Amino acid sequence: MKILVLGAGKMGTFLTDVLCINHEVALFDTDPKRLRFVFNTLRMTEYEEIWAFEPELVINCVTLKYTIDAFEKVLPYLPKNCIISDIASVKTGIQAYYEGTGMRYVSTHPMFGPTFATLDNLSTQSAIIISESDHMGKAFFKDLYGSLKLRIFEYSFDEHDETIAYSLSIPFASTLVFASVMVPQEAPGTTFKRHMDIAKGLLSEDDYLLTEILFNPYTHNQVEKIRAELKTLLEIIDDKDTERMQDFLKMVRKNIE
Structure with missing residues (x-):
């Protein structure tokens, strides 16, 4: 061909x-x-x-x-x-x-x-x-x-963009939030290094590509879910509520089974 x-x-x-x-x-x-x-x-x-x-x-x-x-x-x-x-x-x-x-x-x-x-x-x-x-x-x-x-x-076509909002927009938004609070300092820890490597890889991509994925019509609702869960997590941390934290961790583990 x-x-x-x-x-x-x-x-x-x-x-x-x-x-x-x-x-x-x-x-x-x-x-x-x-x-x-x-x-x-x-x-x-x-x-x-x-x-x-x-x-x-x-x-x-x-x-x-x-x-x-x-x-x-x-x-x-x-x-x-x-x-x-x-x-x-x-x-x-x-x-x-x-x-x-x-x-x-x-x-x-x-x-x-x-x-x-x-x-x-x-x-x-x-x-x-x-x-x-x-x-x-x-x-x-x-x-x-x-x-x-x-x-x-x-x-x-519609199912594609809805799927992409879930599979790309959520990790992209999470990674951008992680990178946005970084400061120039050495930080030990394997988990931190892995997150940093992902952030560097993501930010090496074309700006317009990242923008368009995040401007996907279905992205807003997915990012809104992240914000809601962050709000819940912050409340648990502020209250030092061990029982709620354990329930939260149990819910998260079930999500990724």
């Missing part, structure tokens, strides 16, 4: 490396410096090159902020039968855009970032495929993600 990958960032170059073994792959980026370290792949910086390539599938890997803008710029150069796809972590507005193009589409979300994941062993990682997607597009990504040993889930 002739596949065009948009954006030579972390995920774009990773998917290019994976796909170029069995497919004819082109990687497009307006910055030629970002194309220096790809192999067995056509490198493109001009839109006219896309027209000549005639891709059968486009995988949009640009920063979330520019996902739709990137589609807008390449659509005039794509064959009518081309399937367009995204890997965005927040799907708000994407379904309406796809339906407005009249083209076949497939939307997925590989739920691992090159910052955190061990890319040569992804068996503990997951991917979501959107149920409204084109049948052939879904089949392609099921094969791709299956070959990477990812756990595959299928959700609707």
